[in-house]
Amino acid sequence: MARTAARGGRSKVAAASSNRKRPPERATAKAANSAVARTSTPELETIFDYVHHAAARLERAHVIFAHGTTDPVAEAAFLVGEAMHLHPDEVEPQAARRVPKAAGRRILGWIEQRIATRKPAAYLVNRMYMRGLPFYVDERVIVPRSFIGEILDSHFGDDDVLRLRHPATVTRVLDLCTGSGCLAILAARAFPNATVDATDLSADALAVAARNVREHGLTDRIHVAQGDLFTAVSGKRYDLIISNPPYVDAKGMAGLPHECLAEPRMAFDGGADGIDLVRQIIDGANTHLAPGGGLLCEVGRCKPAIEKAYPRADLLWLDTEESEGEVFWIEVARLADRSAHSAGAA
Ligand SMILES: C[S@@+](CC[C@H](N)C(=O)[O-])C[C@H]1O[C@@H](n2cnc3c(N)ncnc32)[C@H](O)[C@@H]1O
Numbered sequence: 001m002a003r004t005a006a007r008g009g010r011s012k013v014a015a016a017s018s019n020r021k022r023p024p025e026r027a028t029a030k031a032a033n034s035a036v037a038r039t040s041t042p043e044l045e046t047i048f049d050y051v052h053h054a055a056a057r058l059e060r061a062h063v064i065f066a067h068g069t070t071d072p073v074a075e076a077a078f079l080v081g082e083a084m085h086l087h088p089d090e091v092e093p094q095a096a097r098r099v100p101k102a103a104g105r106r107i108l109g110w111i112e113q114r115i116a117t118r119k120p121a122a123y124l125v126n127r128m129y130m131r132g133l134p135f136y137v138d139e140r141v142i143v144p145r146s147f148i149g150e151i152l153d154s155h156f157g158d159d160d161v162l163r164l165r166h167p168a169t170v171t172r173v174l175d176l177c178t179g180s181g182c183l184a185i186l187a188a189r190a191f192p193n194a195t196v197d198a199t200d201l202s203a204d205a206l207a208v209a210a211r212n213v214r215e216h217g218l219t220d221r222i223h224v225a226q227g228d229l230f231t232a233v234s235g236k237r238y239d240l241i242i243s244n245p246p247y248v249d250a251k252g253m254a255g256l257p258h259e260c261l262a263e264p265r266m267a268f269d270g271g272a273d274g275i276d277l278v279r280q281i282i283d284g285a286n287t288h289l290a291p292g293g294g295l296l297c298e299v300g301r302c303k304p305a306i307e308k309a310y311p312r313a314d315l316l317w318l319d320t321e322e323s324e325g326e327v328f329w330i331e332v333a334r335l336a337d338r339s340a341h342s343a344g345a346a
Pocket of ligand 1: 180227
């Protein structure tokens with residue numbers, strides 16, 4: 001039985017894939033450098049000029065926007081903001097500000113690197129913002145872009161009609177597959193009385209998560225631990241489990257956009273039908289949730305596969321500004337119910 005709340009747009013994977021057929025520009029590093037020299041023209045003076053110029057370059061080069069920005073102007077503004085040490089929200093109000101020469105060279109260099117290498121902009125500047133907060137990122141972790149960040153704000157607040165849980169009553173949170181630690185950090189802020197366990201199989205990812213936890217001043221409330229899904233927290237129970245696990249199916253893995261190839265493969269690979277890990281999370285959550293608790297899980301385009309595998313599970317599908325049917329919520333009482341069991345197990 002499927003339930004849905006709120007409305008949204010299109011899948012981030014769909015957004016990433018939709019441009020794939022356009023031929024990538026073949027720019028070498030040498031060509032990139034000479035392009036920088038060519039484009040360092042005196043008419044580029046203000047933030048507005050650089051954003052306009054950079055957006056046009058990115059658009060002409062047909063780069064794919066799937067890593068925290070969704071269009072050339074937003075990506076250009078992000079890079080210009082980084083060069084000027086501005087939060088993305090500060091870029092537009094300061095559009096008339098003059099860009100110093102050194103910052104201008106940095107911007108043009110990043111744009112040409114972005115086009116030549118196709119790496120996500122976040123890796124070039126080692127930063128990405130989520131819900132307005134900065135996170136350190138490098139190629140050891142997927143670039144933060146989970147829809148769960150928005151849901152933590154929208155569906156646990158005082159004025160939300162659903163209000164899945166009152167934030168003050170959440171004292172124990174598990175972030176499974178934490179990557180950069182972005183969701184664990186957002187959860188610690190959304191639930192001020194909670195301690196958070198942030199787990200991942202990748203030691204590399206956990207090193208990045210630990211850095212972010214430190215930089216956000218949350219080492220007393222967020223504990224990172226390595227392990228295969230629930231093995232890192234055996235015997236423990238939580239009010240809330242959040243997870244953005246790998247969920248790309250075999251077909252999706254074969255056609256990942258060039259931009260995603262720079263990200264760790266294990267952050268995407270969800271097995272043949274995409275739900276190898278999601279199955280383990282649904283089946284294991286029951287024994288790791290406290291009474292009244294629930295599981296919030298992002299699954300990308302796997303909703304049909306999950307509904308096929310769990311035809312009687314009462315999943316509540318939550319939409320966001322940019323997604324529809326990519327995140328589900330299920331309460332522990334319904335997980336404990338035999339009806340939540342998979343088609344094979346029922
Ligand atoms: C899609 S990324 C999500 C990262 C982060 N939560 C976010 O939203 O940006 C999935 C993460 O799952 C981790 N992972 C893959 N297989 C795992 C497993 N069996 N157990 C725990 N973590 C795993 C990967 O290392 C990766 O960091």
